[in-house]
Amino acid sequence: VLLRAKTVFMSRETSHFYFVTFVYGLVFALSEVVLMIAMEKDFHATKTLQGLAITASTVIEIPVFYYSDTLLKSYSVSKMLAIAHAAMMFRLLGYTLVPLSAPWILVVIQLCHGLCFSLMWVAAVSYASKHAPRGMEATAQTLLSNVWVLGNGLGAVAWTAMYDYVGSFRVVFLGGVFVLVLLMAWSHSCAEIDRISSKKDDDDDEEGGELLAA
Numbered sequence: 226v227l228l229r230a231k232t233v234f235m236s237r238e239t240s241h242f243y244f245v246t247f248v249y250g251l252v253f254a255l256s257e258v259v260l261m262i263a264m265e266k267d268f269h270a271t272k273t274l275q276g277l278a279i280t281a282s283t284v285i286e287i288p289v290f291y292y293s294d295t296l297l298k299s300y301s302v303s304k305m306l307a308i309a310h311a312a313m314m315f316r317l318l319g320y321t322l323v324p325l326s327a328p329w330i331l332v333v334i335q336l337c338h339g340l341c342f343s344l345m346w347v348a349a350v351s352y353a354s355k356h357a358p359r360g361m362e363a364t365a366q367t368l369l370s371n372v373w374v375l376g377n378g379l380g381a382v383a384w385t386a387m388y389d390y391v392g393s394f395r396v397v398f399l400g401g402v403f404v405l406v407l408l409m410a411w412s413h414s415c416a417e418i419d420r421i422s423s424k425k426d427d428d429d430d431e432e433g434g435e436l437l438a439a
Contacts, residue, residue, distance in 0.1 A: 242352060242353075243368070245306070248376060249313075251376040251379055254376075256341070258381040261278075262394075264328060269328075278335050286339055296347060297347065308340060310408065310409055319334045320398045354366065
């Protein structure tokens with residue numbers, strides 16, 4: 226069982242998945258930590274407005290999780306993750322465009338949380354469960370949660386340090402967009418390499434079958 230678990234969890238595809246989850250968790254800390262700091266220091270938002278921003282991001286999760294089964298039947302895991310990453314990019318870009326005199330706009334942007342987090346988490350949990358060795362589904366979920374928390378925690382430290390250094394929340398959010406662009410480009414490249422490799426293997430199998438038949 227342990228040997229099989231090592232084979233599954235350390236496979237190219239699964240390692241890619243957990244790496245993407247880690248990096249996304251790192252970037253996601255921007256919307257959970259740096260945003261609240263920026264609302265306090267830069268936007269001078271009231272505690273009520275800050276609370277509304279958190280409430281908006283939480284409430285919007287409910288319909289996504291409620292219809293999670295329908296979403297999984299309608300979309301592939303890779304497509305759901307791509308949508309979440311793209312939505313997060315627009316979310317971070319949206320933060321940078323908000324005037325300091327209108328912090329209430331941040332509350333509206335927080336409604337993207339349903340796509341950015343909930344959609345991603347539904348896809349990630351489904352993937353981790355389906356690709357776990359039989360009897361180790363709970364272990365896979367624990368690994369997923371720990372990878373996410375690790376990325377999120379390191380992201381909080383890194384982004385707040387960058388915020389203190391550059392003194393501009395807009396630059397920090399743009400840094401998150403840049404990381405997401407690189408992540409999506411890398412993921413696309415890996416998918417293309419896997420597709421080409423899989424096609425080559427299929428062609429080799431067909432050629433071998435023809436030789437045996439001859």
